[in-house]
Every structure is written in C-alpha cells, then in structure tokens.
Amino acid sequence: MSEGKVRTFFAYVDERFLLVRAHPAVKIVALIVLNVVPWLVEAPVPLAAFLASLLLLATVLRAPLGKLKNYLVYILLVAQAVVLSYALGSKIPGSVAYVKYPWGCYVTEMTFLYMAMVMLRIAGMLVGSTLIFLSLRDVDVVYGLKSLGVPFAAAFVFNLAMRFSALFLDDYAKVRDAMLLKGVRLDVGGPLERAKLLSRTAVPLMVIAVRRMQDLSFALELKGFPPKGKRTYIYTFRWKLADTIALALLIVIVISVVALKVATRLLSFPGWPLV
C-alpha cells in the first residue's frame, strides 16, 4: 500500500480525504440520507441543486470522484434505459404532445422534464453513495451499524455479504466465460433469447454460492461466531465535534426535505421554480 493511502471499499484513497476520518456511524447515516433525499425530491431544479452541492462538497473534502469513470459504461447504460423507457412507455401530461404511440403512450415537454428528474435523482444517489463508499472502510460498516444499535452479528453478516459479493462477481465472470466456450453467442439474437441463455448461469452460481455458504458457516462457527458471551472490539472510534456537526446537518436536511414535501409543492414535480 502506498504511503498516506487508506484502503476503502472502492479503492485506495488519500488520507487527506476528510470523510475517511468521520465516525463510522456518521458515514452510515450519511449513506442512508444521501440515498433517501433524492427519492423524496421530485422537482428537477432542487435535485440539480442537490447534485451540485454534492459535487462541491466532494471537491472541498478532496474526494477522488475520478474513480467514477470506471463505472461510466454502467452509468451510460442506465441513462439509455431511462431515456428509452420514458420515450416509449410513459403518459406524462403536458401542453404539447410531440409523439403519440398506438399503445396509448405519448411524449410531451413534461416527459423530457421527468426524464431529467429521474436522471438527476440517479446521479444524486450515485455521487452521494460513491462519496461515502470512497470513505468507507470494512470496519466502518460493522462499527457504524453497531453504534446505531444494530446487533453485532447482523452488522457482521451485512459486512460479510459485501466481502462475498466480490467473489460472486468473480464467479459470474467465470461462468460467463465457460458459456462462451460452449459456443454460446451472447452478441447475437434477441434480448429474450440472450436473457434465457444468461439465466443458465444461475445454476452453477447458486450451487457454488450454497457450497461456499456452507464452508463459510463452518469457518464462522469454528471462530466462535456468533459470540455467545461478552465480545471484545479491538477498534475504538472517538466521537469528535465535526461528527456532531455533520450528523446535525444530515438530520436538518432530512427534516427540511420532509417538511417542504409535506407542506408545499416546491419539491413535487415539476416543483420550484416551475410550479
């Protein structure tokens, strides 16, 4: 590992990335808030403001958001799916109907606005989650959840699932290679045909996962998990003033969003300033 680098779920990040130093509980709360807020907001302009604030925050905190480029293909795929689904299968009323389909769906100027809202919502969640995952170390998940009152065994199993998801992805890649070597053409045929062929990967993946789970359960039991009596925790995390401020800010954000959503139409579609 390079000097001054910390290993997190996504990558090695610079120690100077301030969020790394936050208390694990704050990171977990932030992860939840940054994923819930975009779902509560339907108005494109406030969502755009939210996204801009996150990007600004990332810059101030020296977050290496450049890592997001590794996921550019997936981001583009999601964007493509959003555009297609709203362009072909939505009924969002507006003043001008640009296209009317025989199956009853149509495209209006509000359809474009709705598309933008969904994209901003996904982008907000993606940037927010990336920001947190870039700062989240494995111990943060267990200690963060435990600090929030989740039993240790449950928190540990959650962490374990994240560790084993990497192995699962590796297994998937191998099964897919094996299918290609059996002469399966995944680059030809219709989507249904391809999905049917890909569904075959479920058989070996399930069997391998079940075998792995059984071995894992033996390994855990042999290590005395779940602990029956008092357990020792080797890491300690000091709660700092910055953690209190961050937590308070997160709570204020959630309360404000909920209040505005309930009491006004500012955050409902199309929302401020287009209401």
Added chain:
Amino acid sequence: MRAVVVEDLWWKYRTSASWVLKGVNLEIDKGEFVGIVGPSGAGKTTLCLLIAGVLSKSVKGEYKGRIEIFGKDALRSSLRWLSEDVAVVLQDADTQFVTMKVFDEVAFALENLGLSREEIFERATEALEFVGMKGCEWKHPHELSGGQKQRVAIAAALAKRPRLLILDEATSELDPLGKREVLSVVSRLREEYDVTAVIVDHNTDDLVRFVDRVVVLSDGRIAACGDPRTVFSQIDFLKSVGIRVPQPAELAAKLGVTNGSLPLTTEEVLTILAPLRGRLCVRDDAKEKPRNERIARLVDVTYIYEDGTIALKDLNLDVWKGEFLAVIGPNGSGKTTMAKLIVALLKPTSGRVEVMGIDTKNVSPSQLAAKVGYVFQNSDYQLICDTVYEEVAFPLRQMGLNEKEVKERVEWALTAVGLKGLEEVPPFFLSKGERQRLALASVLAVKPQLLIVDEPTTGQDERNSRRIAELLAQLNRAGITVIVITHDLRLVCEYAERTAVLNEGKLVAVGPTREVFEKHLEMLISIGLEPPPVARLMKELVGHPALKVDEVMVCGRS
C-alpha cells in the same frame, strides 16, 4: 494423556443414503501428529468436523458413538467450550477469510472469545510472526497468495492457543510454493508449539515428514493405522484404495532395497541407494515423434491486464498438432492467461495468437469452440444444465447438430469418460471427480482438435488424478492435441511429451519433457516448482533424472 478418543463413531448426513462413517475407532495422544489419508468421499472431512464439534451441531444428520477431546464430549458440548481447545484450518483459503484484513482475521476469534484488547494484540502479533506474516497485518485478502492466506488461517488458529489443531487438506489447492510455505510452518509447529495435530492431505510425499502415525480411511472405515513406515509398506493395498504412495518408498520397494525399514523421504532413500550409485541406470523407452504441423502459435505475445499487471511478455511458443504439451510454472506466471489467449477469451495486448491459422483477434471464443476445448480447473463453473445428458448435449445443440447426431456424440463422450448410465442424474449430484469428467465429456463431444485442461488434478485424490491423466493420454493417442496446465509434476513426467515452463510471464524453458527436467531441474526448484522425488534422486545418483519410478533399474537386474 489422550487428546482425542473416537469410539465406534457412525455418522450419516440427512441427505445421504448410507453411513459416511462406519464404526470409526481412533485414539490420539497429546502432542502426537496424526496424518489421515484416503480417497475422496472416504469421510476424512466429516471425521475432522465431528472432532471439531461443528458437524453434529450445525448439519442435520444421525450419529452413534462417542468423541472425547481432552475429556470433553465433542458431540454434545457447546461449540464455545470446544472452540477454545480446537482449531481447524479448512481447504478453501478464500472462504475461511471472513474479514478484510490480515490482523482482523487473526483477532476475530479472540474478539469472540472476549479476551482483553491487550491480550488479543499480543497473541495475534505472536501468531503472525510465527507464520512469517509479520509486516502484512493490514493487507487485504486479494493482496495475498493462496499460501499466504493459508498461513494467515494457521495464524488465526494458533492465536487461539488450541490444544488440538486440525489441518483439513489445507495445502491441497495451493501451488508448490504455497504448499512449501504452509508445510514449513507445520514443521516448526512440531518443534515450537505444544499442540496435538491432525493433518489430512492427499500428498503423502509431504505428509510423511511431519506425522507420527498415519490413518488410512476408506469407505468410512479405518483400513489401516500405524507408523508411516508400516502403513506405506503396503504399497499394493494403498494403490488399490486410491492413495498415492510416497515415491521414495515406491522406488525402494521396486528395487528391493528396503533393508527391513522402508525409506519414506528423498534423504532416506538416497542413503540406502548410495551403495548402488554406479549400478543404477535410467531406462528411456520414449521415442520422440516428429511433429511438423502447427496447431497453435503465439508470436511475441504480451498481455497486460487492466490494472497494469503484465501477465505475459514477448512470449513465443508453437504448439504442434497431435502433441501432449504440459505448461508449468508457479502461480502468477501467466499459464492460465496463455490458455485464455489461445481460446480467444482474451486478446493479446501486442503480438499475435494463431489457432489453426486463425488470428484469435478476429474471432470470438464461441466461434472457436468447435475447434478448441477448454476445461476449467473448477469444473463447477462449466455445468449449467439439469442432467448429465443435457450438459453434454448443450454445446452440440449450440452448433446446430440434429438430435440423432447429438445423441450419438453424447453417448460416445459419456462412454469415453466412464459416465455412461448416469445420463439422467443432475450434474451437481455427482462426485468431484465425476463432475470433472463430465466437464471434459461436454468439451469432448464437440470433437475439438485442441484440448486445453487447466489443473485437472488439483484437489483430486490419487485415483481420480490417475483416471483423468489416463483419459487425456488416451485422447491424445486418438489424435487430439492436449495442453495441460498443471503444478503436478508427477503428471507431467509420466504423460507429457513436451513441457513449456513459464515464470513471471516469460517462457524460460521449452522442449521434450526429459530434456527440460535434465537441463533445468535446479531452475524448476528455484522458481518454486516441485519435481517428483525420483527425478531429483536419479539426478543426484546417476547424473540425469528419471521421470517415473518404472524407469529406474539396477543395471544387469531389470
């Protein structure tokens, strides 16, 4: 004092039709190192997990009999009570790594035991130092080799300061270097730790160095038990139950020079054979077959992974039609990358890979599938259908063959691998060896001209290893070009016509197998490979290596 007492132990899984263990009786003294050998399915792991107290509590099954560990009833005592005394290192290095850092892994069980933080740090540091992993405390699992992960698993076991340590095939999936790392730790355990150990391993060449007693488990029963010399002197019996006999013992028995005490290690047999130094000779019956038609060709191939790892660098290799080529090298030397380049799963970063005249840059793996077959190390990744028949038929249907031809080819392939009669069985109901042969059958049915098999014997017992190797040799005799990627140099010596050696992405030697072992024996050892004992012995005694025991003779007496 007895560490372990197993009395008339019977065990049956809820899903199994018959008893897996059938009246096992075994006593292990405190401080004793006991080796358990036996073919796959003999009940070795079941016995280990029952001794550790895990199986009877977490898996549904039926049992009779009694197990005592240092006086505690292992079948009925709570796991927490037992886990302070017993530690187990399992086969799969990845699965038993339950945290994300080396130090956390070693500390995990101690945290669960509720020890003080100071004691946890002291014990974990000591255990990591013992296994030679000091300085790696904050590394992640993916940054460690297989051998390092198993050393961490041993450290985690030792940190509990157990009185009984069980190593259940802890080295069977490691490369020779990884095995050597783990075994050197086991060897030091004997000298420096007050511990009783049960070691399960297929590799008897290594096992005999560390154990006081060997238990042969076959079909759920103890078929033999005693000191290693006594047990391994029953060579024919051991071979009949599918156990690999240490090569030094086999050699001494063949030459009739046991002097009343069977040598088990290279050093011992060297002493016994020293007086025969001038009279020993190595027979070489192999006739070099002229090959002049290329089936695959790698020209100046370099492959760099996305993370920047250079897997292969300027590799040049010709594969000749009809040959049996072994590709050997330590982990990370680029063997599997090379195979993936040949089957077009990967495209070279620079250079050219040609298979039957086709540049693999221009084809997809599925387009090459009818010409080149590839069997994975873990065949489970390749089994995607509901029955054995469907599994073999699947690639044939992808090729668009009619049902009559599909049926004929499936029958032929299943007969070739010895699975005829199991057509309707779901693949995952088969044993590990059978699954490997099924994966091979589904590749064979396509009738490829080139067959690449990745680590066919890793984790397999002697009987399965031998069966797969014989099958590959038979296919090769039938005209199929075979490339075997392996760490098992016994397999290479016995079957491969030509051997290519890779190290750090470069081809460091290639040629007829005998020539490679003759000229490069020291180099093979230096890069972490493990030539068979007979090769090293004969190199020492007569100046050039033998590839198998049968080749060694006392001149004048066959």
